[in-house]
Amino acid sequence: MYTDKVMDHFSNPRNVGEIEDANGVGEVGNASCGDIMKIFLKVEDNIIKDVKFKTFGCGAAIATSSMVTEMAIGRTIEEALVLTNEAVAEALDGLPPAKMHCSNLAADALHEAIKNYKEQNS
Amino acid sequence: MYTDKVMDHFSNPRNVGEIEDANGVGEVGNASCGDIMKIFLKVEDNIIKDVKFKTFGCGAAIATSSMVTEMAIGRTIEEALVLTNEAVAEALDGLPPAKMHCSNLAADALHEAIKNYKEQNS
Amino acid sequence: MKKIYMDNNATTPVKQEVLEAMLPFFREQFGNPSSVHWAGRMVSGAVEKAREQVAELINCSPAEIVFVSCGSEGDNFAIKGTADALKEKGNHIITTSVEHPAVLETCEYLEKNGYDVTYLKVDRDGMLDLEELENAITDKTILLSVMWANNETGNIFPIEEIGKIAKKYKVRFHTDAVQAVGKIPVDVQATNVDLAVISGHKIGAPKGVGALYIRRGTRMTRFMHGGHQERNRRAGTHNVAGIVGLGVASELAKQNMEKDYASVRKLRDKLENGIRELVPEIKLNGHPNPDLRLPNTLNVSFAYIEGESLLLNFDMKGIAASSGSACTSGSLEPSHVMGAMCVDVVLAHSSTRFSLGADNTEEDVDFILQELPPIVQRLREMSPLYNRDSISCDECRVIRRV
Amino acid sequence: MKKIYMDNNATTPVKQEVLEAMLPFFREQFGNPSSVHWAGRMVSGAVEKAREQVAELINCSPAEIVFVSCGSEGDNFAIKGTADALKEKGNHIITTSVEHPAVLETCEYLEKNGYDVTYLKVDRDGMLDLEELENAITDKTILLSVMWANNETGNIFPIEEIGKIAKKYKVRFHTDAVQAVGKIPVDVQATNVDLAVISGHKIGAPKGVGALYIRRGTRMTRFMHGGHQERNRRAGTHNVAGIVGLGVASELAKQNMEKDYASVRKLRDKLENGIRELVPEIKLNGHPNPDLRLPNTLNVSFAYIEGESLLLNFDMKGIAASSGSACTSGSLEPSHVMGAMCVDVVLAHSSTRFSLGADNTEEDVDFILQELPPIVQRLREMSPLYNRDSISCDECRVIRRV
Numbered sequence A, B: 001m002y003t004d005k006v007m008d009h010f011s012n013p014r015n016v017g018e019i020e021d022a023n024g025v026g027e028v029g030n031a032s033c034g035d036i037m038k039i040f041l042k043v044e045d046n047i048i049k050d051v052k053f054k055t056f057g058c059g060a061a062i063a064t065s066s067m068v069t070e071m072a073i074g075r076t077i078e079e080a081l082v083l084t085n086e087a088v089a090e091a092l093d094g095l096p097p098a099k100m101h102c103s104n105l106a107a108d109a110l111h112e113a114i115k116n117y118k119e120q121n122s
Numbered sequence C, D: 001m002k003k004i005y006m007d008n009n010a011t012t013p014v015k016q017e018v019l020e021a022m023l024p025f026f027r028e029q030f031g032n033p034s035s036v037h038w039a040g041r042m043v044s045g046a047v048e049k050a051r052e053q054v055a056e057l058i059n060c061s062p063a064e065i066v067f068v069s070c071g072s073e074g075d076n077f078a079i080k081g082t083a084d085a086l087k088e089k090g091n092h093i094i095t096t097s098v099e100h101p102a103v104l105e106t107c108e109y110l111e112k113n114g115y116d117v118t119y120l121k122v123d124r125d126g127m128l129d130l131e132e133l134e135n136a137i138t139d140k141t142i143l144l145s146v147m148w149a150n151n152e153t154g155n156i157f158p159i160e161e162i163g164k165i166a167k168k169y170k171v172r173f174h175t176d177a178v179q180a181v182g183k184i185p186v187d188v189q190a191t192n193v194d195l196a197v198i199s200g201h202k203i204g205a206p207k208g209v210g211a212l213y214i215r216r217g218t219r220m221t222r223f224m225h226g227g228h229q230e231r232n233r234r235a236g237t238h239n240v241a242g243i244v245g246l247g248v249a250s251e252l253a254k255q256n257m258e259k260d261y262a263s264v265r266k267l268r269d270k271l272e273n274g275i276r277e278l279v280p281e282i283k284l285n286g287h288p289n290p291d292l293r294l295p296n297t298l299n300v301s302f303a304y305i306e307g308e309s310l311l312l313n314f315d316m317k318g319i320a321a322s323s324g325s326a327c328t329s330g331s332l333e334p335s336h337v338m339g340a341m342c343v344d345v346v347l348a349h350s351s352t353r354f355s356l357g358a359d360n361t362e363e364d365v366d367f368i369l370q371e372l373p374p375i376v377q378r379l380r381e382m383s384p385l386y387n388r389d390s391i392s393c394d395e396c397r398v399i400r401r402v
């Protein structure tokens, strides 16, 4: 069902947790669908210095969350904003079709967190 | 499907053929159903001295024809008239349910032949 | 006793390679392919591989294959699923009078539920009039259902031409390809078929599995309601072992068809010519041109004798064949296919089908040609219809009606 | 890696004795039981023997058993066959909101076709209110369909009492006994059941075979139209090997049920108590009284975590279980059974079913009890819902709605 990369990120998720002094937090998801993703950002000089996540959800939800944190770290806000859910899925060598819609929301959570950062810092 | 007795009478049918100087002939059956039985009788002194049959039909039709000839030979007309299709089937250790209706007509053919004998000799 | 099986249109043994491929899926790989754990994952790939193998055989995409439990289910699904899905569009179905009961009885059921069905006639050779078919199409017609090849006579219908007519009038086209698949090339794309049915046990896969090809985009109401299996098209836990078997059998059929059926055809022709030479007063049922029949099928009637007693005599010699006699059909009437071809009712009762397979040999045919004539002669001599003052069979029938 | 299979309600491996009994019917005894020749005769007895074995298991007469292709087909047949046969009598069907999709989706289909369906509610323990059931019966009611035991929770319904109500109001009574058969006694006579469904692969027979009990004299429209098999009740060439397998599995189930399920029950109880002791914030789904659940089934939700990720973690340890999570159901919603029991949606997503079988051991349970707590803890720590300022799950849901 899942690619090796998905299973790798699922079983050894990177950057799990919260950032105490996060300056951007975003949460997306939906309880009936069974996926909630929360992203914590530490942005400095327009660059994402640290990202952490907490996710309630299936294998795809956890793996995409983990992957998006890896992809976001070190990027500028602008670069992070062009990251798409599809790019995350691709970086994981793809997701099962059924998972593309409901569990592939990690980039959305990242964008929410950036939005929150911008609101806080504008 | 068929009992050993049915298969015995089917593979070695008794009294197949015609009687040249028969004094009673009866035929029953129906082409769509696939069974036609013809019985030839030689009656002397009210006793069935000889019986022969010709049958177009399935295994049950041939076996019951054969059996009825065996059962009729040597009997009086009156005795032969009380022979039933069920008795013939029973003498063969039974027939498959589907065959009880359509292929179990040998006693009827015998009765037809007796009727024909009576008509000829009244 | 030597056993000669010439009833391959009824069913076939599971091929050795097929059985071997199936075996692991009963115990070691027993999972439900819908499960997420190891037991499920172990088998879902096998189901998808089988889907590719079946798709390959009839030239469609794997996503267009839905696994079902038998040929009959495929026909029920194709016809009822169409009737319900297109009920707003029309209520008229066209089929033929020589279809398998899985099609005919499904149509008769629909007739009781507000649908109109046209049963196309066949000629004495068992063939359709395509003009009649075309003329039968109305603007209420939602489905055309014509079998690819007939199970009793082996007649092959002109599916490609019928597909063109269906396309011209934009009518959905279903074909019961149960007897054709594996014996002659079946290409659902080249023929513009929308729905096609396969049954495993006719091609060396086990009984209890089949497939329905549903062209992409074809709107269907489900037949088997329930779980989400088969992309929501057919409920029920996958018969994994059966499906794997159907896949392997399809692959073997594709590989071996040409070679196997060239030799089957030779044997069938030898049997056909031999019977013609050795037995008087017979009638071939089906198209006289053997190219227009499945290469393995021969259907012949032996005047004056009834089919079941013929089969039982064959059986005593180890020969397995089948008959259109009422006694063997489970009903009170002889074969509806013989009836549709206007075969005399007595001849219909004696219609005998030899359906050969790749396992048959030249010796099998020789043995039948040796045993058949005396059996026929013995039964004829027992028949009240034989030598009846040289009455022809047609007259017999009249006499018997009295 | 050790493999522990605790998903027996999804499917079971074919038992060794069952497979051995089946094997001859793939190749040597491959005939079609409808054929009159040796190949057919060799197998028709085997089909009838299996019919007796199945009848024996549920205490009916062999003539009341119709072989079908799976549990889903049995449910489709029972419900659609009744709906059509009794359509002059009424159009109202009563079922429950916790049935298997094979019943629910069939009923939903009928709703689109002029039938009214009452879906009885269950309480938080998943049980029915029999008074409500009785009150739902109208003079239009033609069918009552209540499963014998629920596949997700294992809850056992009071079939005997429901049978009495059905009898009192002369309403036909169908029960989906797929999960009950082989695990607890099922006696269709004692319970006044008219129709009951069995599925082979839940009791050690292969996938792709099942049986429908149809009480003598019950008027049914066919579901599978076509040939005359099964006394005209179900078309399609018999799946002989599968049917033989179902027969042997039924016999084994009858012989071994008491012994096997006493020990299965012990293991299930041990697992249940162990989880209660070792893992905080869990919810048992189904009736708290373990006597009112199948002896092999335990369904439990682990707050704050989602079912699929739990299953995948189990799977990494070789443990196979199943989940009511949307992600594993093929739909977008979590289990309708959890929904009907008013289980919080987040808890529904984490509902996890352990369904044990006779092959499980004490060590299996010990292993799970060792591995489960850290997995749950790790996933909880990853969950944004856990430790959320001590918000209860109900409040979580409200928050998330915003």
Ligand SMILES: Cc1ncc(COP(=O)(O)O)c(C=O)c1O
Binding pocket: C235, C236, C237, D009, D010, D069, D070, D071, D072, D073, D075, D100, D102, D147, D149, D150, D151, D176, D178, D179, D199, D200, D201, D210
């Ligand atoms: C209660 C219940 N009914 C029906 C079915 C359907 O059985 P099958 O998968 O054999 O169609 C199942 C199993 O999936 C079940 O648990």
Ligand SMILES: Cc1ncc(COP(=O)(O)O)c(C=O)c1O
Binding pocket: C009, C010, C069, C070, C071, C072, C073, C075, C100, C102, C147, C149, C150, C151, C176, C178, C179, C199, C200, C201, C210, D235, D236, D237
């Ligand atoms: C032409 C045709 N269609 C359908 C079927 C039904 O197939 P099954 O027996 O697998 O249901 C058969 C065989 O019996 C057949 O010959």
